[in-house]
Amino acid sequence: MTPGQRFCTECGALLITGNRFCGQCGRPVEERIPANPPATTGVVSPQQHSFAQATTMHAGPGQILGIVPFVEQGLLSVIHYTLLVTPQHLIFCTWNPGTDEAMSDANDEVTQESCNIAETCDEITHFRAKDWATGPWQRYLSMPIDTIAAGAPGSITIPVAGISEVSIICETRNSTQDTLSITEGGRHHTFDLMYSQGPFLFGILRPLLMEKVHIADHLHRRHGLDRLLTGQEYK
Numbered sequence: 001m002t003p004g005q006r007f008c009t010e011c012g013a014l015l016i017t018g019n020r021f022c023g024q025c026g027r028p029v030e031e032r033i034p035a036n037p038p039a040t041t042g043v044v045s046p047q048q049h050s051f052a053q054a055t056t057m058h059a060g061p062g063q064i065l066g067i068v069p070f071v072e073q074g075l076l077s078v079i080h081y082t083l084l085v086t087p088q089h090l091i092f093c094t095w096n097p098g099t100d101e102a103m104s105d106a107n108d109e110v111t112q113e114s115c116n117i118a119e120t121c122d123e124i125t126h127f128r129a130k131d132w133a134t135g136p137w138q139r140y141l142s143m144p145i146d147t148i149a150a151g152a153p154g155s156i157t158i159p160v161a162g163i164s165e166v167s168i169i170c171e172t173r174n175s176t177q178d179t180l181s182i183t184e185g186g187r188h189h190t191f192d193l194m195y196s197q198g199p200f201l202f203g204i205l206r207p208l209l210m211e212k213v214h215i216a217d218h219l220h221r222r223h224g225l226d227r228l229l230t231g232q233e234y235k
Contacts, residue, residue, distance in 0.1 A: 066204030
């Protein structure tokens with residue numbers, strides 16, 4: 001999220017600069033609207049928590065609380081997802097780089113951003129402050145929630161009510177790939193949050209899952225095939 005980014009005081013939806021009315025509920029845009037500052041550490045600020053709480057309170061059954069665009073699973077055969085957070089479900093919606101030109105181009109643009117930053121620590125800071133509110137992933141806002149996963153084979157839907165724990169581990173020095181782990185109904189799901197989106201996701205999930213979601217900034221060692229493929233080991 002970027003400084004000065006504005007949200008509707010009625011429904012919590014992102015407001016587009018220059019628009020006089022909210023695109024979600026139609027409420028006239030007020031002069032003073034709370035801003036949601038960027039997450040620069042693993043700790044969510046009181047302002048972020050308050051806004052996310054308000055968004056959850058106003059959300060209806062079919063409303064998307066937040067979208068995390070670049071989520072992956074796998075090493076040799078990578079599955080690409082966009083994570084949609086609703087009051088009832090976490091929907092990991094698949095997208096195919098070979099056929100989804102809009103998402104593929106957006107991913108290439110973000111990768112180029114990464115290449116233009118020399119130091120990994122600066123890269124992490126850059127992406128933690130990045131505005132993820134615009135991009136082709138916003139198309140899901142205009143789709144019926146119950147049809148999204150059905151239209152994307154391989155999508156994963158996790159009921160919020162069945163989640164017992166969510167852990168987000170943020171890399172802090174050598175990588176912009178955070179880790180998301182979800183325990184639900186005796187099953188364990190693990191995903192990679194690309195471009196240091198861990199704190200961003202935490203800000204969305206915290207008011208929804210409360211004490212069930214945890215975030216930590218630390219390094220971990222890579223082992224086995226992952227270590228061989230990357231040629232690096234975190235210290």
